[in-house]
Amino acid sequence: MMRRFKADLHVHTCLSPCADLEMTPSAIISAAVERGIDIIAITDHNSAENVIAAKKAAEDTSVTVLAGMEITSVEEAHVLALMEDVEGIMKIQDVVYENLTPGENIPPLPPFDKGKPGGFFQVVVNEKDEVLDFNKRLLIGATSLSVQEILNTIHLLGGLAVASHIDREAFGIISQLGFIPRDMKLDALELSPNTGMEKARRLFGEYGSFTWITSSDAHCLRDLGRRTTGFFMKQPTLEEMILAFKNIDGRKTEWGRE
Ligand SMILES: [Zn+2]
Numbered sequence: 092m093m094r095r096f097k098a099d100l101h102v103h104t105c106l107s108p109c110a111d112l113e114m115t116p117s118a119i120i121s122a123a124v125e126r127g128i129d130i131i132a133i134t135d136h137n138s139a140e141n142v143i144a145a146k147k148a149a150e151d152t153s154v155t156v157l158a159g160m161e162i163t164s165v166e167e168a169h170v171l172a173l174m175e176d177v178e179g180i181m182k183i184q185d186v187v188y189e190n191l192t193p194g195e196n197i198p199p200l201p202p203f204d205k206g207k208p209g210g211f212f213q214v215v216v217n218e219k220d221e222v223l224d225f226n227k228r229l230l231i232g233a234t235s236l237s238v239q240e241i242l243n244t245i246h247l248l249g250g251l252a253v254a255s256h257i258d259r260e261a262f263g264i265i266s267q268l269g270f271i272p273r274d275m276k277l278d279a280l281e282l283s284p285n286t287g288m289e290k291a292r293r294l295f296g297e298y299g300s301f302t303w304i305t306s307s308d309a310h311c312l313r314d315l316g317r318r319t320t321g322f323f324m325k326q327p328t329l330e331e332m333i334l335a336f337k338n339i340d341g342r343k344t345e346w347g348r349e
């Protein structure tokens with residue numbers, strides 16, 4: 092039977108250098124359960140090392156976790172990769188790591204800026220919040236992959252590719268490329284919480300042929316689920332979401348289609 096699933100497909104964990112330390116996979120899942128979110132995608136910058144913990148933390152809960160990543164292209168545009176399973180996202184991670192700006196992430200010494208509790212440390216944890224590692228790569232940097240190469244990699248591995256926050260003045264595909272080529276194989280465009288539907292139509296109406304979604308881009312627990320997209324489908328699987336993104340067989344996304 093078809094039903095509506097509430098999805099937040101852009102969530103950072105404590106692995107992202109710009110996210111709060113409170114964003115552990117277990118805390119994210121608890122908050123998602125409380126807020127009635129059915130599907131989340133873990134999308135850390137250029138890494139997927141906390142996806143396993145999030146999937147484990149979600150076992151025996153109502154929340155489905157997609158294996159995701161927010162990849163920075165050579166043009167400094169952010170692209171979300173959404174995969175069903177850990178193996179798929181790990182293959183993408185291999186490609187991203189091979190092409191990531193070399194260098195080491197060096198966290199600041201205490202005292203830390205009070206306005207930024209945690210962050211910088213790129214913490215890899217398990218589902219019980221135990222620290223497994225600190226990722227030393229420059230995850231905040233860009234890869235040497237073009238947007239097109241990123242899309243090809245994601246699609247070759249059976250994933251969905253979404254242009255992140257196209258309304259932002261930095262790190263969005265429009266801010267970085269100037270426009271979205273019509274033939275670009277993006278499965279969806281994401282609008283940030285700063286842009287409502289009316290404003291989106293006014294600013295981005297020319298891209299109406301693409302599927303539009305909206306998500307939280309949460310870097311702290313408070314923001315989780317502040318924007319979500321409804322998916323009408325039978326199961327909370329990537330396979331069903333692919334149909335919903337394409338508006339096939341009665342599956343559809345709610346945002347941007349009414
Ligand atoms: Zn981003």
Ligand SMILES: [Zn+2]
Pocket residue numbers: 101103161255308
């Ligand atoms: Zn993000």
